[in-house]
Amino acid sequence: xxxxxxxxxxxxxxxxxxxxxxxxxxxxxxxxxxxxxxxxxxxxxxxxxxxxxxxxxxxxxxxxxxxxxxxxxxxxxxxxxxxxxxxxxxxxxxxxxxxxxxxxxxxxxxxxxxxxxxxxxxxxxxxxxxxxxxxxxxxxxxxxxxxxxxxxxxxxxxxxxxxxxxxxxxxxxxxxxxxxxxxxxxxxxxxxxxxxxxxxxxxxxxxxxxxxxxxxxxxxxxxxxxxxxxxxxxxxxxxxxxxxxxxxxxxxxxxxxxx
Numbered sequence: 001x002x003x004x005x006x007x008x009x010x011x012x013x014x015x016x017x018x019x020x021x022x023x024x025x026x027x028x029x030x031x032x033x034x035x036x037x038x039x040x041x042x043x044x045x046x047x048x049x050x051x052x053x054x055x056x057x058x059x060x061x062x063x064x065x066x067x068x069x070x071x072x073x074x075x076x077x078x079x080x081x082x083x084x085x086x087x088x089x090x091x092x093x094x095x096x097x098x099x100x101x102x103x104x105x106x107x108x109x110x111x112x113x114x115x116x117x118x119x120x121x122x123x124x125x126x127x128x129x130x131x132x133x134x135x136x137x138x139x140x141x142x143x144x145x146x147x148x149x150x151x152x153x154x155x156x157x158x159x160x161x162x163x164x165x166x167x168x169x170x171x172x173x174x175x176x177x178x179x180x181x182x183x184x185x186x187x188x189x190x191x192x193x194x195x196x197x198x199x200x201x202x203x204x205x206x207x208x209x210x211x212x213x214x215x216x217x218x219x220x221x222x223x224x225x226x227x228x229x230x231x232x233x234x235x236x237x238x239x240x241x242x243x244x245x246x247x248x249x250x251x252x253x254x255x256x257x258x259x
């Protein structure tokens with residue numbers, strides 16, 4: 001097996017910056033990039049990903065575990081999304097989070113094995129795969145070692161001490177398009193700034209989120225009630241507040257982050 005250098009491309013601000021830096025030769029380029037598509041991202045994500053695939057000099061492999069949206073509310077579907085909950089006695093809680101693992105991590109790992117020509121049981125030598133991850137300097141606490149012994153993580157933005165704002169500046173100064181944060185339309189980790197923008201500027205995606213939120217409670221007979229928003233009221237009844245200190249970590253799903 002030959003060594004493989006892969007960029008985890010979530011198509012958000014940081015991984016976009018990393019991908020374009022590699023394309024320009026500012027950092028050692030990867031052999032390819034891999035994007036895991038949940039099939040429930042907003043329209044801007046797909047438009048930006050199409051643009052990236054048209055300008056990057058190395059291949060971008062798009063993989064998927066299926067349509068995450070279609071599993072929600074189905075008795076025979078599998079989808080562990082961390083919805084906010086209220087028990088019958090009014091106690092708040094939050095569900096398990098396995099959507100990132102199932103719809104991001106596992107498809108990426110399967111694609112890496114395919115690129116190496118391996119089946120699921122093939123032994124891969126230690127350190128054969130290098131994964132470039134777009135975590136910026138202000139998010140350094142999210143760095144972690146891979147659980148797979150055949151993989152090594154690299155964090156070029158941290159090595160360069162580039163923050164998220166520095167990435168935005170880098171894109172702006174070079175006249176590259178600024179991507180929106182990458183995450184599913186109805187991700188419960190969105191902040192109020194996202195919901196306000198969705199309601200004002202993307203009414204079709206807002207209507208989709210409202211419909212899914214409502215479906216979480218339709219026909220429910222158990223003691224637990226689920227909500228998409230952390231206020232634990234229906235999404236279309238939430239009084240949103242502008243966040244002057246937006247959460248950098250919870251509103252974007254960049255491939256390997258948060259797991």
